[in-house]
Amino acid sequence: MDIVGDIKRTFKEGSALTRLIYINIGVFLLLKIIGVFFYHSGQSIPLYQWLSVPSVTEALVQRPWTPITYMFLHQGFIHLLFNMLGLYWFGQLFLYHFEGDKLLGVYLMGGLWGAFLYIVAYNLFPAFNSVYGLLLGASASVFAILVAIAFYDPNREIHLFFIGRFPLKYVAAFYILLSVIGISSTNPGGNIAHLGGAFWGWFYIYQLRKGKDMGAGLVGFVNKIGEFLAGLFKHKSKMKVTYRKPPRDDHEYNRQKHKQQDEINRILDKIAKTGYDSLTKQEKELLFKQGKK
Structure with a gap:
């Protein structure tokens, strides 16, 4: 069984949605494996702290990469499972209307807007003055995709377990309402980030209808980085290349x-x-x- 080869092939040939899910799962497994080694060696390493978005701006300046890394980071399996299910369901609906680069743009920019609103809220509202928070997870990005497709195709119906069929616009409104209510719960930072992602999902489609792809610049930059890294790790082929002549008759x-x-x-x-x-x-x-x- 060539499991590694099959994974490489499906990642290379798969859609942007497939790659995003693979990256999230891969990061989760990698950090868990690293954690096992450090646990058995009697040492501890603050991996999650170094990859999550801190609410304190002084710490954020020291870890400027976290607004990107946090959106691929999950500490528990249930957290990962629900985010990946949401990413798959709503990502499939998104890809029904748009190409993969747009999905990647909404995912990345939705995550960045989630981190931005989270940092602003924690440094602006008095309720968070004495709180040191850490933000991690793909939920802000998933919210961005959900709201984007709900705003673009609001009357498309999806089937909800034990409930029945509901238009996307009501599903998105329900989750946004839950996030607003949840700000006063045990996870205020996560719910604030959801709203940041939701805002970007709406704003992206609003601008796209005007002919402006607001995520194209970031996606182009990411693609160039990917091509550069692929060139660094690409092995030179040892196979002899032969060119077949076209059939004569x-x-x-x-x-x-x-x-x-x-x-x-x-x-x-x-x-x-x-x-x-x-x-x-x-x-x-x-x-x-x-x-x-």
């Missing part, structure tokens, strides 16, 4: 197509006998390319 063309179909049939027979995991990497790639035609 219809007879040659039909012969090549017949040969390719025989190979596909052989792979399908192999799957039927021994399962998909028994395929080689080359066989999986050939099957995938054939499926895209």
Whole structure:
């Protein structure tokens, strides 16, 4: 079973939604594994403190990366599970109307607006004067996606367990109301961040209808960083590249197509006998390319 290879392939070929979910899960597992090693060594390392957004501006200046890292950070499995379910459900609805770059823009900018409103509130309102808070989680970004798609397609109905079908606009309004009420609960910072994300989701669609993609600049910058990092870690291929000449006539063309179909049939027979995991990497790639035609 080539699990690592399959993960790499689905990450590379998957949508922006797939990649965001993979990154969130990957960060969660990585930090948990690192934590186990430090626990058994008798040491402690404040990983979550260094990656979460602090409410105190002095600490934020020392950790300026946190408004980005916090939106991929989850301390508990239930926290991760519910955020990823929301990201998947609402992200799928978003991708029904828009391409992946726009989803990434709403996710990132929604998270940044959530962090911004959280920092402003904790340093502006007297209720938080003596509170040192830490913000983490993807919920502000998920709220941004939910409100964006609800504002764009308000009457689209979704099925809610044990309740039935409801228009998206009421679902978004309900969650926003819960966040407003929840500011006075045990998680005021998280609920404030939800409202920041919700604002961005509305503002993004409002500007998009005017022809302005307000997240395009950030997404372009992120894509350039991704291309740069990919170039650094890309291994030079040791495979010999050969170029096939195009078929000279219809007879040659039909012969090549017949040969390719025989190979596909052989792979399908192999799957039927021994399962998909028994395929080689080359066989999986050939099957995938054939499926895209």
